[in-house]
Amino acid sequence: MTVAANSALKTRDIKPKIGTEIHAGKQTLLSGVHAAEIRDLLEQRGVLVFPKLGFTDEEQLEFTRTLGSTARERTGEEVFTISLDPEKSSGVDYLKGAFYWHFDGVIQARPILASLLSAKVLPPTGGNTEFCNTYAAYEELPEDEKAKLQKLRVVHSNWAPLLYHDPEPQQEKLKLFAEFGEVELPLVWTHRSGRKSLVLGCTATQVVGMDRRDSALLLNGLREWATSEPFHYSHKWTVGDMVMWDNTGTLHRATPYDPNCGRELHRTKLEGEEPITD
Ligand SMILES: [Fe+2]
Numbered sequence: 001m002t003v004a005a006n007s008a009l010k011t012r013d014i015k016p017k018i019g020t021e022i023h024a025g026k027q028t029l030l031s032g033v034h035a036a037e038i039r040d041l042l043e044q045r046g047v048l049v050f051p052k053l054g055f056t057d058e059e060q061l062e063f064t065r066t067l068g069s070t071a072r073e074r075t076g077e078e079v080f081t082i083s084l085d086p087e088k089s090s091g092v093d094y095l096k097g098a099f100y101w102h103f104d105g106v107i108q109a110r111p112i113l114a115s116l117l118s119a120k121v122l123p124p125t126g127g128n129t130e131f132c133n134t135y136a137a138y139e140e141l142p143e144d145e146k147a148k149l150q151k152l153r154v155v156h157s158n159w160a161p162l163l164y165h166d167p168e169p170q171q172e173k174l175k176l177f178a179e180f181g182e183v184e185l186p187l188v189w190t191h192r193s194g195r196k197s198l199v200l201g202c203t204a205t206q207v208v209g210m211d212r213r214d215s216a217l218l219l220n221g222l223r224e225w226a227t228s229e230p231f232h233y234s235h236k237w238t239v240g241d242m243v244m245w246d247n248t249g250t251l252h253r254a255t256p257y258d259p260n261c262g263r264e265l266h267r268t269k270l271e272g273e274e275p276i277t278d
Pocket residue numbers: 098102103104252
């Protein structure tokens with residue numbers, strides 16, 4: 001089926017500073033005619049929702065490929081099952097960190113550009129995916145605050161989320177997580193587009209050269225600001241929904257749900273295209 005390049009993409013903004021719904025059929029999306037427009041919207045809006053699209057894994061992967069290079073999981077898979085059921089998903093302990101604000105691939109030289117999730121099985125309650133727009137959160141800060149933050153660097157410990165859900169882990173487990181490593185990153189990311197975003201999340205453990213208490217207060221205060229109402233969107237899933245987000249300009253987390261409920265989402269990812277630079 002051919003899709004006319006001039007066929008307009010039907011969209012609806014969810015909130016002024018984050019989130020847009022895209023209403024388009026599978027064939028239109030798979031044709032790739034709107035790929036450039038979708039990538040542009042992704043950067044501008046942070047989160048794109050495709051309500052009840054019902055993509056199969058193959059279709060999701062094909063659509064992801066229209067937007068850029070797909071990234072593989074640590075397991076080598078291109079389509080990854082997110083579930084707290086060890087029978088369905090590998091790295092369940094690692095996934096428990098997803099209940100706290102973060103972005104994906106913090107340790108990578110180029111963190112992934114985007115993640116796409118499709119809902120397959122949902123819990124009766126809870127299990128939303130929440131997002132906040134770290135471009136907008138930066139842009140709305142007072143100018144003197146921006147200037148101050150611009151000079152700061154932060155240690156991101158990829159193992160730190162373990163201590164959120166298991167504060168006194170067995171040493172063997174901590175050793176395993178410690179291998180995830182840590183990295184020093186600028187607090188403000190100047191993207192190649194010239195736009196700037198805040199680099200935050202539960203991996204952010206210490207502002208370099210700052211007193212520990214002041215560092216904790218600054219990072220927590222910025223997290224509270226960035227995830228506050230104007231910049232925040234909580235997606236309540238319906239089976240078949242697909243949601244895609246700009247991993248370089250947002251944070252995300254899952255809200256709690258019964259770990260035995262069978263919740264299952266399928267993820268594809270777009271390879272990162274730029275390093276985090278100041
Ligand atoms: Fe994540």
